Amino acid sequence: MGNSQGSSAGRFAIKRIYDEPADDDGCRVLVDRLWPRGVSKERAQLDLWLKDVAPSPPLRTEFAHMQERFAGFRAAYEAELDGNPAVQTLRDLAAEHGKVTLLFGARDPETNHARVLQEFLARD
Numbered sequence: 001m002g003n004s005q006g007s008s009a010g011r012f013a014i015k016r017i018y019d020e021p022a023d024d025d026g027c028r029v030l031v032d033r034l035w036p037r038g039v040s041k042e043r044a045q046l047d048l049w050l051k052d053v054a055p056s057p058p059l060r061t062e063f064a065h066m067q068e069r070f071a072g073f074r075a076a077y078e079a080e081l082d083g084n085p086a087v088q089t090l091r092d093l094a095a096e097h098g099k100v101t102l103l104f105g106a107r108d109p110e111t112n113h114a115r116v117l118q119e120f121l122a123r124d
Contacts, residue, residue, distance in 0.1 A: 011094040011099055012090070012100050012121045012122065014104065014114040016104060016105070016106075017036050021045040026098055026100055027096075027097040029046070029050050029100055031054055031103065032054055033054035033055070033060065037105070039105075044103070047093075052085075053086035053089070055076075055113050067111055073116075078116065081120050091121065094121075
């Protein structure tokens with residue numbers, strides 16, 4: 001499963017969708033199930049909206065971005081990712097583009113599903 005191109009850790013970045021797009025973002029993928037408020041499709045400059053890699057609606061509702069629930073959320077979301085074919089889509093995009101930026105709408109840059117997803121992808 002190793003990759004002679006180096007680890008996948010550096011191939012996946014995360015960024016709030018509200019931040020300005022940058023030339024070095026590579027392939028820009030929105031990994032939220034819901035479209036972020038106040039962001040136009042033009043401003044987002046997305047290459048792909050991959051709703052299927054986001055946490056399931058019941059899991060997202062249960063977590064509710066509450067810090068004290070994050071550890072349980074992380075474990076449940078990683079279990080969802082284990083069998084999710086959308087994870088392979090992201091790995092294929094990284095192989096094709098060299099870098100994928102996972103875009104999310106949450107306010108907290110550390111306690112969110114995109115961070116969990118980035119760390120999950122880096123294990124390969």
